[in-house]
Amino acid sequence: MTATLYSNGTILTMDAENSQPEAVLTEGGLIRAVGDETVLRAQMPGGTRLHDLQGQTLIPAFIDPHGHFPDPGFIALFRVDLASPPRGDCIDMATALHRLRAKAADTPKGEWVMGVLFDNTAIAEGRMPTRAELDDVSTDHPIWVLHASGHNGVANSAALEMRGISRDTPDPLGGRYGRRDDGALTGLIEGLSAMGEMGDTDFLINRERFWQGFAVCRDDYLAHGVTYAQNAWTSRVMLEHFASLGPDKDPGIDLMLLPIGELEPGLWDTLDWPGNRHFTLGPRKLFTDGAFQLQTAYLSAPYHRPIDPKHSCGMPYVAAEEHRREVRKLHDLGHQIHCHCNGDAGADMFIDAVAAALADTPRADHRHTIIHGQTLRDDQLGRMAELGITVSFFSAHIHFWGDRHYSTFLGPERASRLSPAASAERFGVRYTLHNDASVTPTRPLHLAHCAVNRTTSSGRLLGESQKISVLSALRAQTIDAAWQVFQEDIRGSIEPGKCADLAVLSGNPIAASENLLDLKVTATIRAGKMVSGD
Secondary structure (H helix, E strand, O other), rough: OOEEEEHHHHHHOOOOOOOOOEEEEEEEOOOEEEEOOOHHHHHOOOOOOEOOOOEEEEEEEEEEEOOOOHHHHHHHHHOOOOOOOOOOOOOHHHHHHHHHHHHHHOEEEEEEEEEEOOOOOOOOOOOOOOOHHHHHHOOOOOEEEEEOOOEEEEEEEEHHHOOOOOOOOOOOOOOOOOOOOOOOOEEEEEEEHHHHHHOOOOOOOOOOHHHHHHHHHHHHHHOOOOEEEEEEEEEEHHHHHHHOOOOOOOOEEEEEEEEEEHHHOHHOOOOOOOOOOOEEOOOEEOOOOOOOOOOOOOOOOOOOOOHHHHOOOOOOOOHHHHHHHHHHHHHOOOOEEEEEEOOOOOOOHHHHHHHHHHHHHOOOOOOOOOEOOOOOOOOHHHHHHHOOOOEEOOOHHHHHHHHHHHHHHHHHHHHHOOOOOOOOOHHHOEEEEEEOOOOOOOHHHHHHHHHHHEEEEOOOOOOHHHHHOHHHHHOOOOHHHHHHHHOOOOOOOOOOEHHHHHEEEEHHHOOOOOHHHHHHHEEEEEEOEEEEEE
């Protein structure tokens, strides 16, 4: 077994004391010892490789607390990227339609053309494309343009016909089909219930494409220091793709998979799961609401500038009683639950459901988790602390959509509390930070910057009182992220016996709180082996 001694740099362990030892010794994929360099040199076996950090900083490898791996790989290989600034360069409708037309020209007739990451709030026209515009791109291809949030999209006539959606199709609960005054379909489809499989990250992905996208996504994550990723809405089809990897194969990255909650019970009656140790089955996933960009996140008070007076507070994706039954079912089955709750009214639905489930079936350490929690109020954080509910904040929204939260979605006062991590700390609610890839790219150091400095893409400070420390932001993506999914005994900190998953940073982030964006991941180590960097 190859052993490595890391020394001559700053070492941030993320252990309970946030200790900073002189050296770390790894062997056989595990951390063997941590402490004084002279002591560890005396312990190291013959042939130990010496890794001189050269003044750089060693930390535990980053953990993705919420994302949709390997969707970024699918986008890179198979879909049309329509992202607008600050993420991309699609600035107007003409650019978007040109890119779709070019893709259609290279796609056999009858096959789908799929555009992604389109943001109506950032493009010059301030709207989604129309069915007519997509029909003008091509009538020989079904075309589907998915919003950056993943919560709505627009289809052309061929796609609507292929999916069996007509003017007579009723709107499902939590979703709707866009219609003109005369009832004709506009092509807009809102909400997961209405989009169906077109809203799944595995839409149009076969087995070959799955593993191709997997490899691209894996290499991107590793390049940014992430060795433990997450697929947080794992459909049955996606589970079957993951299950196609033999039990003894190493995919090159470790993953936690969150099956769709509605698949339970009975998910395992017909699914042949191989037991690959690199794929861990984790919490079950539920939703209560939608996205801020579409004003479908469910708020207790109206949006700052509502686009639909009939839904000025957004909309729930599910009836409260049905949601309560789903939470009760999963809780009683012994599963941990991760629930998408963007708006505070959506969070109320989940908190109330968990409280009811705990009243009948107490569990001391369930770690049920609110995902996003971007508008959590102090009274909600107090209840969460009492009930043992944790949260993963989508702090990247501060950079990518913070200016629009300030001016349009929430207004100045509520926007200053967007992803209120500092308030969570005050109430003793343990939290993590995430990018929700592919909604925003998985970039842990940039994500830490968002939570620490809270500046929008235009440079606006969004809530001084909600800033957190660099150490808190790093812990939220290492040991706290491991804890949130019951992995804290295996990974997330540099301690003896844990996985030798490490990342080397170009500088010390603790000393560079205002310059986190200047730091780089120079090396990533997985199971004791260098997998990215020098």
